[in-house]
Amino acid sequence: MDLGVKNKTAFITGGGEGIGELAAMIMAQDGANVVVADRDQAAVEMVADKVKEHGVNSLAFSLDVTKADQVNEAVQKTVEEMGRIDMLIHIPGRGERKPFAKSERADWDFALDLNLFGVLNSAKAVLDQMINQKSGSMAFTVSDAGKVGELNNPIYSAAKGGVIAFSKSLAREMGRYNIRANCVALSAMNTPGGLKLRQVFADRYKSTVESIEKKILANYAIRRFGEPQDAANALCFLVSERASWITGQALSVNGGFSMV
Template sequence: MEKQILSLKGRVCLVTGAGQGIGRQVALHFASSGADAVVVNDFHQDRADDVAEEIKAMGGQAMAISADVTDRASVNEMVSKASRELGTIGVLVNNAGNMGAKPDEVEMAPFWTASTDTWDAFLAVNLYGVLNCTSAVIPGMIEDKSGRLVTIVSDAGRVGESGLEIYSAAKAGAAGFMRGVARSMGRHGITANSVAIATTRTPGVADVTEDAERAKRMLSQYTIRRFGEPEDVANMALFLASDAASWITGQTYPVNGGFSFNL
């Protein structure tokens, strides 16, 4: 019989920031690829509930949990609850990012004039959120001698982004953390990789992607003349979470329409 190498059968998957956009699509991809269960995390409980219901309507198993990834105690509680009720987390996708749960409250100013509270808003969710969630699932993965860690970063972390210097630093830090984890966890059968994305059609960037003139100017920088779709990123996340990527670790894969190239 042909082996389905993209199947996630036997694995419980946790996706952070999964109430909309890329996280939602990753959760749906995982459910449709046979995951035993998908833990749908979001800061907003109603969003998490909606996606969990979508998965259940597909015939999958899902648990919606509201937790702030920047709060280590809250993350530990989420992972403990999910593990008790569903089984050990075998796949973690660190997707929660951008400016956190309350972007309207983040001051947008040159980094040298912005307050440290503004810096912390970027660092907390994009870097410390990754550290918190990864540290919470690692013990179970070590015990199982198996695990997949996937962190969604950004091309800003690879090539830099004017006006988003702190965000760029946080995403670069998250990717570097994944490489360190890959080094230390490989002997336990755990892989750790990152996916670096460019502009992708999500609610958070609708003001850009739906502005025809602005979109035209931006797309002139892309080899493939379209913005990304959540499915583009979810496809790579599924690959890295599956047996197809069992000998891949410590890497950062650009999914960016050719916005930048990688060797």
């Protein structure tokens, strides 16, 4: 399916690897210019070079989404160079994995800073430009934890639930400017973060990664882990012209884990 994004500009936070890199490639293949933003300078430059192989423009920014000034500067430079920002795909996020009873304020600050404030920084940074254009779309990466909660991941769940509620409110506030906001809710993934987590579980429960994986997959209708491509496909669809009447939704891409 042609996404209808030719000559548009996509700004992808967390674009340096995994889901974000694949999203950058989908966009570039369909003719969009792609801005790749991530923490690692070498990674963003590598992905931007790959994007350019598709004959489109690309910019690379090394930034931390929890730092509003860094995100604002990258967005400003993008508008100067590309003239517009049509799509925002926001990916960074991580869980703290600690029972609430044992958590401290520093844990809460970390989880909210990355998973909630990171999203707010990105959305706020692109909003004025999208309002001026009277068009734009955003897709935020969340988790089913934000819909149904998750054991030992309370603040992450709160942050992801907050992003879902934020995107619904933003969709209502910005619909008059033809700006859409949606979420993609993931579950157990074969991303570097997901693989690391299963090793943590194996160590914590004195088990093996294989045994942990078998137990996790028993909860999934489709008995495999999500691939980065599954997430990238959904994020790109939701910000594309093909989803022009979809806004305020949190689409679970989760192999039938939770069905709400």
